[in-house]
Amino acid sequence: MSVETLERPEAARAVGTDFDAIVIGAGFAGLYALHRLRKSGHAVRLLEAGSGVGGTWYWNRYPGARVDIESHEYSYSFDDELQQEWVWSERYPAQPELMRYLNHVADRFDLRSDIQFNTRVTVARHDEDRACWLIQTATGERFSARFCVMATGLLVAPNKPEFPGLDGFKGRQFHTAQWPRENVDFSGRRVGVIGTGSSAVQSIPLIAEQAAHLTVFQRTPAFCIPANNRPNTSENDQALKARYAELRHIEHEISFGGFFLTNSRIELPTLTTYADATPEQRLAEFERRYQSGGLNCYSTYSDIVTNREANDALGDFVRNKIRQRIKNPEVAEKLIPRGWPILTKRLCADTNYYETYDRDNVSLIDVKDTPIEGFTPDGILVNGTEYPLDDVVFATGFDALTGSLTRIDIRGRGGRSLKDEWAQGPRTFLGFMVEGFPNLFMMNGPGSPGAVFQPVLLGQFQGDWLADCFDWMRLHQRRSIEATEAAQDEWIRHCNEVAEATLFPEANSWYMGANIPGKARVILIYLGGFLEYRRRFNAASDEGYAGFTLTA
Ligand code: N01
Helix, strand or coil, X not given: CCHHHCCCCCCCCCCCCCEEEEEECCCHHHHHHHHHHHHCCCCEEEECCCCCCCCHHHXXXXXXXXXXXXXXXCCCCCCHHHHHHCCCCECCCEHHHHHHHHHHHHXXXXXXXXXXXXXXXXXXXXXXXXXXXXXXXXXCCEEEEEEEEXXXXXXXXXXXXXXXXXXXXXXXXXXXXXCCCCCCCCECCEEEEECCCHHXXXXXXXXXXXXXXXXXXXXXXXXXXXXXXXXXXXXXXXXXXXXXXXXXXXXXXXXXXXXXXXXXXXXXXXCCCHHHCCHHHHHHHHHHHHHHCXXXXXXCCCCCCCXXXXXXXXXXXXXXXXXXXXXXXXXXXXXXXXXXXXXXXXXXXXXXXXXXXXXXXXXXXXXXXXXXXXXXXXXXXXXXXXXXXXXXXXXXXXXXXXXXXXXXXXXXXXXXEHHHHCXXXXXXXXXXXXXXXXXXXECCCCCCCHHHCCHHHHHHHXXXXXXXXXXXXXXXXXXXXXXXXHHHHHHHHHHHHHHHCCXXXXXXXXXXXXXXXXXXXXXXXXCCCHHHHHHHHHHHHHCCCCCEEEEC
16 A cells, blocks of 8 residues: 555544554564663554564564674663573574573563554655654555554565566475474485575574485685573583673773673773784684684784784685685685675674585575576576476575665655665664654665664664653653754764765675665765764754754
8 A cells, every 4th residue: 555545543642643653663672662662651563474472573574593692792781680680592692592481571561461463564754834743564454653663674675686587486385584383304305505695604504414415605705603501500600790880881882793701700892903903813812703703803913904904804704714614625615705805794604604505405506797698497497407496595695774764655744755766775873763754764774884783782772862862852842853964964974974984885885785686886884983973963952952953
């Protein structure tokens, strides 16, 4: 249904709307926004397309799905009893455990009473006269609210390339981000996996253990570092929980990534530059971070993504590690990433990924120079050769950051379409608001640092800011807030300037929108760090909402 046919719902609340705020999406950020706004006395309804809470973790239930940020960090910090009482079983929790956690949070804070599940929002239109948002769902249900909070996720809208012949393929098709709820059995089957990003790196070792044969179609090899996942022993848990307040404080005071916990010891990012260290110290630092596992290599030197020499050195170091993990040197060479700076595409944390290629039932097909031509009824065609398959797994990623927003028909002042306005790349102020779209907020939106920081923490930070802002507006009888064009222009200029000073623009990553054919190639994340982001964000509210227009 188009926006033109969207009728005005009957006025219900004092302000003439059904709710003060509608939050869209029941992931980490949306659940917190609901909790926080409700606590401030606002009437909130959360609409969620899935049948349960979880957001990204609800949909990404592929074999091996687990987070690559430490469990003690990738969790809410707003309630000390919650973080003290919840016991994580592993350093990096798997998808089912994250779902148990988020369900526990939903029950503990009685969030479900204000969530409507199985409700996909398709249209959001701003009504200028009433300064509110009219929301419509796929089934035609309508809601109105003064504020609309898009907690729709960074990595949600799946990217599934339209290969010729796909419709005629007789086998089963899966996408890692739309995995069926029921168990998928690959026993005795010939399986193909397309893609070698984080989702593939996690699922390939497990699929290979089950399948009769696994064929991996690789366009760009990733840099993978052993995750070194391990159980969270009670000794470790207690030691960390005794210092939780300090850990959370540290987390708020670092710009990128988070803290790493090695045998209950906290490892922080190195604040010195590569040039400050001797060759021996550099090697020792790379080795230490590598052995700690997972994403710790991001924390090696403060200039690791801006200084080519430092970045090349780390890249060579990891390439050598990869070679050592694969017995067949020919296969190893195919798996070595080249031609783009390490860390400028997301690092992958793996468990037995490279070792899997030494199995007899696994083959690797390079589709960089000879791309997948298409599907036949029985398999995939590359360079004139057909690879017969019973099942295909698309581990082909996401239309990241913008996709979950542009697939909703969002109309601002004068019917302006967000999708059309973002055709040349998203334009936001602080990755949070858009000029021309009053009272619309985006959590972890394009132009925010969530993807290179800690999305749970950023969601909490933005949720708190939102609640304070709504309280302020209520107190000062303002009904509308909107980013100014000047503030938005300045933010985009700043984002681009910061990105240009890094090596990120060199990689064809989802950070650059470069993974989706036809998508504008611009930086989609803020690389200036959380501290600078928070400073600018708080400065806006401290200075009477500088950068925003508020109407009475
Ligand atoms: O997606 P991706 P993902 N023909 O975009 C390939 C987070 N995450 O779902 O690189 C052939 O990384 C594509 O090739 P190329 C994490 O932030 C976290 O794996 O574009 N291949 C690439 O290899 C991550 O970065 C966790 O050349 C095609 C792959 O598909 C983000 O989600 C776990 C193709 C897509 O990789 C996305 O990860 C999982 C084509 N036409 C995800 N099109 C953890 O916390 C695409 N590809 C651990």
